Amino acid sequence: MKNKLLFGSLLLVAFIFVLYLFFPSGISRTSEEIPDSLQTELLFANEVYPLLKAKCFACHGDDPSEIEGGFDIRTLESLMKGGESGLAALVPGHPDKSAIYEAITWENPDLEMPPKENDRLTDTEVNLVKKWILGGALWPDEAQRMALMENHEWKHSGGIKVATSGALSAEWANRRYKEEDLWAFKPLKKVEVPVAFLREKEVNPIDAFIIRKLDSLNIEKTQKADQLTLIRRAAFDLTGLPPTPAEIDLFLNDKSQKAYENLIERLLDSPRYGERWGRHWLDVVRYADSDGYSNDFERPNAWRYRDYVIRSFNEDKPYHQFIKEQIAGDELNPDDPEMLVAVSYLRMGPWEHTGMSVAAETRQLFLDDITNSVGETFFSIPMQCARCHDHKFDPIPTKDYYRLQANFATVQFASMDASYLSFENIKKFEEGKRRYKKLLNEAEQEIDALNEKEEQLAREWMESRGLKYIGKWERAKLPEGKRPPRFYGLSFQELGYKKVLQKRIQRYKWELTRYEAYAHSVYNGPETKPYHSGRLVKKPENLSKENPKPTFILTGGSVYSPDEKVSPGTISAIQSFLDKAEAIFTDSIPEAMDGRRIALANWIAHPKNPLSTRSIVNRVWQNHFGRGIAENANNFGVMGKKPTHPELLDWLTNEFIQNGWSIKKLHKIIMSSEAYQRASNHEAMDDVKEVDPNNNYLAYFTPRRMTAEEMRDAILMVSGELNLEMGGLPVNPEINEEVAMQPRHIMGTIAPAYQPSPTPEQRNRRSVYTYHYRGLPNPMLEVFNAPNSDLSCERRTESTVTPQVFTLFNSQNSFDRSLAMAVRLEAENPSLEAQIKKGIQLAWNREAKLAEIEKGKAYIEKMVAYHQKHPPESRTYPTKVKRHMFEEMTGEAFEFEEKLEVYENYVPDVKPWDVTPETRALGDFCHVLLNSNEFVYIY
Structure with missing residues (x-):
């Protein structure tokens, strides 16, 4: 009997110990202080009862017919009574007479709980239990407990309780979080600019925050970058392309005080701006032109969403409107083709349904995918951890996860009729x-x-x-x-x-x-027969008026284990830090078939939403400085890094909102700061790196390598081949032939070989317009860290590996581009010296030095002699490829020939056998320029 009582006591004590593991900072309590009745009731409501219910009721309360050892702890009376042993497990006011307390103190060798030394409770935990018993072990009923939790703040030295607005379970609400870990959930602060650190008049307020931090670290900022460095930096940041010689001359010859401001305005007005910043957004939302998974079916109309994003950035569409259109454009205006295209965002993740798929599982994969995507994209909070259980680190309970998911429960896939708009590019369709x-x-x-x-x-x-x-x-x-x-x-x-x-x-x-006017879109309606990948599915003409299917919390995330029913909702933890009168944070999302997503979008896009507003500002900052003020742009939670300048982030966010959610105005504020215009070197670099090794506090500007797309586009631009046509169907550039021809599984057979677009004009468009296969990434872009589109990319990685050297120095693409650049230089410049000067100007965006010209001449002369002795052999493109497979029914091997029809009328790039030895030698010089750090890096 005694052992059974001890077993029950062990369960209670073990959970108190688990509490310590999650909150090691402990609870600030004085062991001898006897609390008053209110404090005791608060202690019970917030600490003791949730422990009993979560960890002890399973054996001592949930099933009255199977109470272990006769020890029932559902009420105070039964707990005081004890179990079959007859020992008094709890004596209010007397810890020394309570078997539970005796066990956890280990004072009695025969009653030591938990029995393992490693599991023994700390003094802090023992004192917590002791204080509740000293206070009389008060046990308010359920209604009283809820009132105590709702109306009284309950703080400890180690954390803060996140209150609820009725949306969360009482058990979850009692979890503790360190206050600094909840920074992103708190309302934006009205921050005063630390003007004392503005050392000159009319200096950008950003610099006041930056200088204050540098001063606190005793770090001096470096000098301003020179004009050539600034225009190259600004041009790549805003357009993804190098500045042209004409643009450089215009900037250098502008002697007005607004020369730099005028430069920024010109770059923001360029249509290239939307292509560059649209690419940033497409990284986050995982844009691709195919579905992914084993079959990797194509998405024939996805390109319209890509163009919508580029247009939105070029038009400086207010960000809150941008949010609403992507989440609920079809609800905003179902008759506007642009809105039907905008909600393609909801279908950007990888997805596949075939005859081998289970419809319920496929559907749930989509719902889980979009729930997490919305969290990462707009909140900078990963949601997937809450799919199976309450989030271990962030204040996101499972209930919130499924309430957010319920907003998309009525979403169905369809290729929606959406007429082409006058500004959409439908050339080459016929x-x-x-x-x-x-x-x-x-x-x-x-x-x-x-x-x-x-x-x-x-x-x-x-x-x-x-x-x-x-x-x-x-x-x-x-x-x-x-x-x-x-x-x-x-x-x-x-x-x-x-x-x-x-x-x-x-x-x-x-x-x-x-080639048909469809949008890769969605509509609201009841579930229909499964949508099959690779087939055209239209919205039904007569939608059922039945009530939407309910959404349930799924135990363990399994679609086969529905539990509690939930209604559509939002992230309720935000309410804990806001005035409860704020209408946008009430549970106002309808449960009807229509209107859920627009209500959610209005909540996300509200100026008082602290997550979504900070998120986009942090992303813009990141893409100018290489890292965000909060470094993890997709994770503002505990596992993400804290902001280096939290007050600056809030000040910028408030400015962003007051400026009409204009991203272009945000660029101007950031790029006009001293911090952005600093040089990338520092006179005391060793000293600075000792204090701030990662340059988190911006004493100098951190250089960066071009992204994969910037590199490809810049090479095409300096070679004179870049086609700046905007929008329309994606194109296929040339890629490594061995990769293009490799067999790939698709639809139970071998996928067609990759064939490039037939003309240089088509192939040499900007990288954002190239076909983005999930299953066959462009090798050149992939090796330079273009992201995998299965997952949201919060920030491009920047590795330095040997295959990058091979790609840039030895690939056929590099040789072709270098030769094309040589042809351009010869066409535009009469002498070798002029060609060398122009080549350096185009590649490095500066004038050539005399020593560089002389070295260039010597190198080219040497290479002319080489090429005269080694004439190239011409080659032709293949027009077919032999495939090998096994017949499904017989298992017999068979072969067939796949026709490569594009090469029948293919217009190749200029090749070595098309030009003279002198041109080939000049091409080798161009090859050196394009492989230099001065070309590849932005300082």
Whole structure:
């Protein structure tokens, strides 16, 4: 009996010990102080009862028919009574007479709980239990407990209780969080600029915050960067392209005080701005032109969302409007094609449903995906940890996760009719349709021939047995012996190829939809039969008026384990720090079929939402300085790094809101600061790095390498090949041939070989307009850290690895671009010296030095002699590739040839055999320029 009582006591004590593990800073209590009745009741409501209910009721209360050891702890009376042993487990006011307290103190060798030395409670934990008993072990009922929790703040030295607004369970509400870890959930502060640190008049307020921090660390800022460095830095930051010689001259010759301001205005007005900053957003939302997973089906109309994003940045669309359009554009204006395109955001994640998929699981994967995506994209809070259990680190309970998810419970996929708008690029559509119709017709003719052969052999088989010939589908109903075997007469080679053709026809029909006016979109409605990848699905004409299916908390995140029903909602922890009268943070989201997403979008886009407003400001800062004020742009929670300048972040965010949510105005504020315009070197660099090794406090400007897209685009620009046409269908640049030809699984067969676009004009468009396959990334972009689009990219990584050297120095693409640059230099400049000067000016955005010109001449002369002795061998592009597969039914290997029809009328880039040895030698010089740090890095 005694052992049974001790077992019950152990459960209670063990949970108190677990509490310590989560909150090691402890609870500030004096062991001998006897609390008053209110404090005791608060202690019970906030500490003791949740421990009993969560960890002890399972054995001592949940099932009255199976109370362990007769020890029932559902009430104060039963706890005082004890179990079958007869020992008094709890004597109010007398810890020394309570078996629970005796056990946790280890004063009695026969009653030591927990029994393991490593699990023994600390003095702080023992004193917590002791104080509750000393206070009389008061036990308010449920209504009183809830009132105590709602109306009284309960703080400890180690953390703060996050209150609730009725949306969260009482158990979760009692968790503790360090106050500094909840910085992002708190309202924006009205921050005063520390003007004492503005050492000159009209200095940007940003610098006051930066200098204050540098002064506290005894670090001196470095000098301002020179004009050439500034224009190159600003041009790449805002447009992703190097400045042209004409742009440099305009800036250097502007002697007004507003020269730099005028430069920023020109760059922001450039259509290249939207392409650069649209790419940042597409990283976050995981844009791709294919679905991902094993089949990687194409998304024929996804390009319209990419162009919508670019337009939005160029138009400086207010960010709060940008939010609303992407989450609920179809609810804002279902008749506006632009709004139907905007909600493509909801479908940007990887997704696939086939005949092998389980519909309920596929549907839940989408709901989980968009719930986490909204959290990372707009809140900078990852949500996925709360899918199976309350978030271990952040104030996001599982209930909040599913309440947020319920906002998307009525979302259904469809290719929505959305007329092309006047500003959308639909060039090459007729040409593209002709190409795919031709391919479709050829495939259909081949399969018709195989079908005719099969039918002819079946006819002969039946007639030879005196049976009347009937068609294929009628034959299937006949008993065996009166019908030929399935696929009678076809060899395994023909049978395998027939299946290849069937898949190819399906794919061609799907790809033809890219030329139709559809949006990769959604609508609100009841669940229908599963949407299959690779097929055109339209919105039903007559939607059911039935009530939406309810959303449940899923135990363990399993769609097969629904638990408590929840209504649509938001992140309720924010309410803890706001005036409860704030209307936007009440549970006002409707449960009807329509209106959930627009209500959610209004909540996200409200100026008092501290997460969404800080999030976008931090992202913009990050893309100017290389890291955000809070370094983890997708994680403002405990596991993300805290802001280096929290007051600056709040000041900037308030400015952003007051300036009409204008991202362009935010650029101007940031880029006009001294911090942004500083040089990238420092006279006392060793001393600075000793105090601030990562330059978190911006004593100098941190250099960065070009991103993958910047590098490709900049090379094309200096080579004179870049096509600045905007928008429209994605294009295929040339990639490594071995990668292009490699077999890839798709739709139960081998995916078509990657074929580049037929003309240089098409191939050499900006990288943002290139086809973004999830299953076949561009090798050149991938090796330079272009992100995987399966996950949201909060910040580009910047590795330095050997394959990057091989790619930039040895790849065919680099040789082609260098040769094209040489052709340009010869066409524009009459002498070798002028060509060298122009090449350095284009690549390095500065004038060539005399020593560089002389070295360039010597090198080119040497390479001319080499190329005269080593003429290149010409080569042609392949027009077909042999494929090897195994026939599904027989397991036999078979082969077929895939036609590479693009190369039949292909216009190649300029090649070495097309030019003289002198041009090839100049190309080698250009190759050196494009491989230099001065080209690849932005200082």
